Amino acid sequence: MGPGDAELLTLKAMRVLRAAPVVAYPAPLKGSGLARQIVESVLSDGLYRIEIAMRMRFNLDRTSAQTAYDRGAAAIATHLAAGRDVAVLCEGDPLFFGSFAYILARLGDRFPVEIVPGVNSIAACSAVLQQPFALLNDRVVIIPASRPAAEIEDALVKAESTAILKVGRHWDKVVRVLDRLDLRRQAWHIERASQTGQQVRSLATVEATVERSSTYFSMILVYRRGERWLR
């Protein structure tokens, strides 16, 4: 479903979604969740659809999520077995850190699956920053902020561009690594790219010593290439 802006849906996603009598999506315990929100305007076309909200706690313990995917997959399987197509909604690209992997793992062997690739959040962040994330022979590393500082440092040293995902409570660790490598001036923190509440900050201007946290829907992009991308 893309990174959040409903206009970043593909024509294919739109067609598949409009034709499906059943839609399934991960959701928090209350409310509809981002994937469902993105397609609100598409699904409010007056056609009746069955909705399967796979409700889970979004936290580090994966038990709640696994149970929700188990139940969701069972409900989806019932509809598929009865001949009804099910569109499974997923933020960003379904196979790039996307929740669709869990449904695919449960049903991919038993039913025909069509996967519609989508715009990922790195593309959305790059567009906001108006900086090329990669070009020519660049090496790119994408690493969740939860990984050890040494791994993040190794990535930053070797890659022309690094995306540090899901910053959340790892903010301080990441900023310390950036300071050690003197890369703060080449780093940006982006929250909710293309969504309401989008926020961009240069790491150069953020106070180093202040304990900070950041939302889950955030990333830090680091460009070692500097101005060399110009030509």
Added chain:
Amino acid sequence: MGPGDAELLTLKAMRVLRAAPVVAYPAPLKGSGLARQIVESVLSDGLYRIEIAMRMRFNLDRTSAQTAYDRGAAAIATHLAAGRDVAVLCEGDPLFFGSFAYILARLGDRFPVEIVPGVNSIAACSAVLQQPFALLNDRVVIIPASRPAAEIEDALVKAESTAILKVGRHWDKVVRVLDRLDLRRQAWHIERASQTGQQVRSLATVEATVERSSTYFSMILVYRRGERWLR
């Protein structure tokens, strides 16, 4: 413009493209090039548009490309200065190994630019393979095949998923690295994902000793995670 399938255009790309009186795109010396081909059905709507084909030799010597971008940027600037919006076409995502970076470098300081993120080729390849490229805390490396074997090996050892881009004449070097790490059974070679002529091969079944080459529009995806993505 996405990876090739015209249905993978976003609604936003479609809107911007339909409204622009001028379109510019990189192209070979003869013919229209992939970016222009992707939007053929959109641009054949009967509306008159000025087209700027930035014609270049696609080879390792970047001189021809730089000249074409210089001239293209000058032509685009003339239209912008006259108040005509110009839509610049780009395959995949414009800032992820995309040619738009060269136009942005030449005009970004002088004119307002809106960047529409797109579906990249890794997403298209993942969708074809129906394998998650990344999930949870995975580390991902994206590395052009032109980089030294030692760097490709370092990536493969450390990342859960690796995309080796633009395989072309580097086929043999890459396969040797995969053999050294015993990763052939976890590697797939995808050409022209989502395009006419799409081809997928498991590296497990390709003969190691045969000197092979591959097209520029190709990549090898390697999954070290194996079956562990299932849960």
